[in-house]
Amino acid sequence: MKRNAAFPDPASKAPLRFSIALGALFFALGHGGHASARKAAPREPTPMVVDLHVDVPYQVHFKSRHPALREGHATPATLRAGNYGGIVLPIYMHPVHKDGSHIEDAAGILASIEKIVEKSQAFTKIGAPAAEPGKVSVFLSIEGAGAFSKDVPAIDRFIERGVRLIGPVHSSNNDFASSATGKRVEFGLTDLGKQFCTRIYERGALVDVSHLSDAGFSDLVPIARSFGAPIVATHSNARAVAKHPRNLTDEQLRAIAETGGVAGLNFHSPFVAVGEEATLDDVMLHLNHMVKIAGIDHVAIGSDYDGGIKPARGLEDASALPRLAARMRKSGMSEADVLKVFSLNALRVLGWRPPGWGLPAGAVVAEAGLP
Numbered sequence: 001m002k003r004n005a006a007f008p009d010p011a012s013k014a015p016l017r018f019s020i021a022l023g024a025l026f027f028a029l030g031h032g033g034h035a036s037a038r039k040a041a042p043r044e045p046t047p048m049v050v051d052l053h054v055d056v057p058y059q060v061h062f063k064s065r066h067p068a069l070r071e072g073h074a075t076p077a078t079l080r081a082g083n084y085g086g087i088v089l090p091i092y093m094h095p096v097h098k099d100g101s102h103i104e105d106a107a108g109i110l111a112s113i114e115k116i117v118e119k120s121q122a123f124t125k126i127g128a129p130a131a132e133p134g135k136v137s138v139f140l141s142i143e144g145a146g147a148f149s150k151d152v153p154a155i156d157r158f159i160e161r162g163v164r165l166i167g168p169v170h171s172s173n174n175d176f177a178s179s180a181t182g183k184r185v186e187f188g189l190t191d192l193g194k195q196f197c198t199r200i201y202e203r204g205a206l207v208d209v210s211h212l213s214d215a216g217f218s219d220l221v222p223i224a225r226s227f228g229a230p231i232v233a234t235h236s237n238a239r240a241v242a243k244h245p246r247n248l249t250d251e252q253l254r255a256i257a258e259t260g261g262v263a264g265l266n267f268h269s270p271f272v273a274v275g276e277e278a279t280l281d282d283v284m285l286h287l288n289h290m291v292k293i294a295g296i297d298h299v300a301i302g303s304d305y306d307g308g309i310k311p312a313r314g315l316e317d318a319s320a321l322p323r324l325a326a327r328m329r330k331s332g333m334s335e336a337d338v339l340k341v342f343s344l345n346a347l348r349v350l351g352w353r354p355p356g357w358g359l360p361a362g363a364v365v366a367e368a369g370l371p
Contacts, residue, residue, distance in 0.1 A: 188215030264302020
């Protein structure tokens with residue numbers, strides 16, 4: 001692999017620091033999660049949550065919500081009540097300019113995330129080398145990276161800042177790819193989009209397929225496989241249950257499983273029950289179908305909280321996650337399976353690195369002292 005001089009050497013300490021932070025989360029999982037959660041629910045363990053998509057940066061940066069997060073689906077209080085241990089905060093690149101988002105917008109949103117971390121006191125600092133008791137570990141993603149079509153190498157510096165997941169497209173087509181909800185076109189990933197996704201994998205991050213069109217998903221599969229990379233849909237459900245283009249087909253769920261990836265269960269009512277008010281029962285239908293098709297190791301949580309969504313009834317905010325865990329147990333899932341969906345599967349893909357980065361498979365788990 002040709003290396004960019006500005007890009008950190010994979011033998012450097014950056015990947016190791018990241019793996020130690022993940023290892024600390026695994027350790028917490030192996031010891032029952034946060035102490036406060038254990039005291040609050042002594043009869044039934046509350047599984048730690050690692051949520052692959054929570055849009056609080058969107059609310060703060062674009063909707064003027066106070067960075068202390070005093071309101072919304074994901075506040076310090078609701079995250080604590082839901083036993084959140086990890087959260088992926090997206091840098092959502094809104095097409096606010098006539099010619100789309102600018103790369104500078106991503107830097108501004110990252111600054112907003114830093115304000116959220118500072119003011120809310122609920123999260124670890126970005127790039128923190130270890131998990132902190134009572135705080136939610138922060139991971140970063142980019143949602144709708146079309147602005148980088150003007151300067152593809154610029155994505156490197158965001159990956160260096162800790163971005164782990166990158167969605168090439170959002171709700172409309174761009175120079176990288178066609179969107180699941182965009183104008184119908186003949187292409188999936190453009191040639192530039194394929195180059196962009198290749199660069200993402202080369203630099204140790206992952207492509208988020210949640211807003212990709214079916215054709216774009218198909219184009220990505222061989223690229224991901226060439227890197228041994230897991231395909232990740234951070235916040236998408238099952239199309240067989242709710243026929244919406246943002247949801248995944250069974251074929252796509254199988255491809256995610258075959259690459260060791262995950263699909264994050266989305267709580268937005270229109271994606272859960274098209275044309276109806278969705279409930280926790282409907283979310284369980286998606287979960288059960290996704291587990292049936294992809295397997296228990298390939299489903300995670302990607303709530304989409306604070307993304308302008310209407311949550312399914314029974315999952316109104318982050319504090320409701322223990323309710324979902326209880327329903328999963330009631331349906332016959334073991335505690336180990338609940339933990340996989342709530343945390344372990346997400347942590348596995350967040351810890352992925354390309355071959356040759358100096359971290360053997362399972363290193364994150366080994367550092368935590370887990371089998």
